[in-house]
Amino acid sequence: MGTRKGMLLVILGQALVAFLFIDARLAAQQMAPPQAAKSMVPENPSEHPAPVQPLPYSHKRHLALGLECKMCHTNPEPGKLMTFPDTTKCMQCHVAVARDKPSIKKLAEYAKSKQMIPWVRVYTVLPGVAWTHGAHLNAGVKCETCHGQVREMDTMAEVTSVTTMYACLNCHEMNHAKSACDTCHKH
Numbered sequence: 001m002g003t004r005k006g007m008l009l010v011i012l013g014q015a016l017v018a019f020l021f022i023d024a025r026l027a028a029q030q031m032a033p034p035q036a037a038k039s040m041v042p043e044n045p046s047e048h049p050a051p052v053q054p055l056p057y058s059h060k061r062h063l064a065l066g067l068e069c070k071m072c073h074t075n076p077e078p079g080k081l082m083t084f085p086d087t088t089k090c091m092q093c094h095v096a097v098a099r100d101k102p103s104i105k106k107l108a109e110y111a112k113s114k115q116m117i118p119w120v121r122v123y124t125v126l127p128g129v130a131w132t133h134g135a136h137l138n139a140g141v142k143c144e145t146c147h148g149q150v151r152e153m154d155t156m157a158e159v160t161s162v163t164t165m166y167a168c169l170n171c172h173e174m175n176h177a178k179s180a181c182d183t184c185h186k187h
């Protein structure tokens, strides 16, 4: 009797495990992004060390504080640029936070002299190619699609190949956006 009951429990237990396993797999399938979204902007196949910046600013560390991209990157008219933040944005916290660290002393000097910090650019489109952030943000393309997992990055590097013609065209074709040459090469 006792062993039979035990057997039944084992079988029930196995059924439950199997059920949970299938359920978890189904959930994972439903949550996985569609294939197309995954390859919309391929990774950068070349070596892409992060450039040495004037200050060791970390996206990972700052975004973990709950800050949003738009606090530091806006998209003013005519919509081309995302821009870099003014030192006053940084000093909102750093008047007090970590003020004795050498990097923050340097930050305070930039702020005092009202200079823009000379950040080294990471992504650049060939001059002369028609590029704007605005059209892409309006179309609902996410920052991460083109710039990768910024929230995980201690140093910013060119992790995607978004500045290449192949990447532009590939995504335009997938999204039925304009792909004629003069979309990006005006005369």
Ligand code: HEC
Pocket (backbone or CB within 6 Å): 053, 057, 059, 062, 063, 067, 068, 069, 070, 071, 072, 073, 084, 085, 119, 120, 121, 122, 123, 124, 143, 144, 147, 150, 151, 155, 156
């Ligand atoms: C607290 C301010 C701040 C926030 C918030 C912030 N950034 Fe930045 N971002 C910077 C600074 C400063 C730089 C320049 C230094 C560097 O490249 O790391 C930068 C550089 C970048 C660059 C490189 C641009 C180039 O071509 O040189 C990208 C891309 C970027 N940020 C994306 C994002 C995204 C996406 C988010 C939100 C998930 C975000 N940032 C949130 C301050 C910020």
Ligand code: HEC
Pocket (backbone or CB within 6 Å): 055, 056, 057, 058, 061, 062, 065, 067, 072, 085, 087, 089, 090, 091, 092, 093, 094, 097, 098, 101, 102, 103, 104, 107
């Ligand atoms: C919302 C508050 C906040 C804002 C805004 C902010 N920071 Fe920070 N920052 C922090 C905190 C918190 C730390 C972690 C301090 C620590 O570890 O002692 C930090 C750390 C740093 C460090 C590393 C300090 C070190 O040497 O350990 C640098 C450099 C830095 N921030 C630069 C910037 C720059 C540049 C900006 C503007 C683009 C900025 N921060 C905006 C809160 C902020």
Ligand code: HEC
Pocket (backbone or CB within 6 Å): 069, 073, 080, 081, 082, 083, 084, 123, 124, 125, 126, 131, 133, 136, 137, 141, 142, 143, 144, 145, 146, 147, 162, 163
């Ligand atoms: C469709 C792809 C795409 C999307 C979406 C995108 N970017 Fe960019 N981003 C680029 C390209 C390409 C460049 C280089 C542009 C150039 O050379 O002027 C760039 C440059 C930048 C720069 C530096 C130059 C500038 O524009 O001032 C920052 C900062 C930046 N992006 C942040 C962001 C943030 C934040 C978001 C989301 C709100 C975002 N990007 C969304 C492709 C994209």
Ligand code: HEC
Pocket (backbone or CB within 6 Å): 040, 041, 125, 129, 130, 131, 132, 135, 136, 139, 141, 145, 146, 162, 163, 164, 165, 167, 168, 169, 171, 172, 175, 177, 178, 183, 184
């Ligand atoms: C992740 C997808 C994606 C990537 C990558 C991408 N685009 Fe786009 N692009 C779009 C979408 C979607 C639109 C909006 C189409 C619409 O509104 O009809 C658009 C619109 C545009 C427009 C405006 C077209 C018009 O006149 O209406 C230009 C110009 C443009 N992209 C250039 C570029 C360039 C240059 C690159 C590469 C440096 C690039 N795009 C990369 C998806 C992308």
Ligand code: HEC
Pocket (backbone or CB within 6 Å): 125, 126, 129, 163, 164, 165, 168, 169, 172, 178, 179, 180, 181, 182, 183, 184, 185
């Ligand atoms: C969606 C945007 C987009 C479209 C559409 C597009 N290109 Fe490009 N093209 C680019 C970008 C971005 C670059 C720069 C690539 C780089 O720096 O690696 C480029 C570079 C080039 C170059 C080499 C650089 C130069 O300007 O001298 C040629 C040639 C070129 N494209 C021709 C064409 C032709 C022909 C078509 C139509 C069949 C076309 N492109 C359509 C975005 C586009």
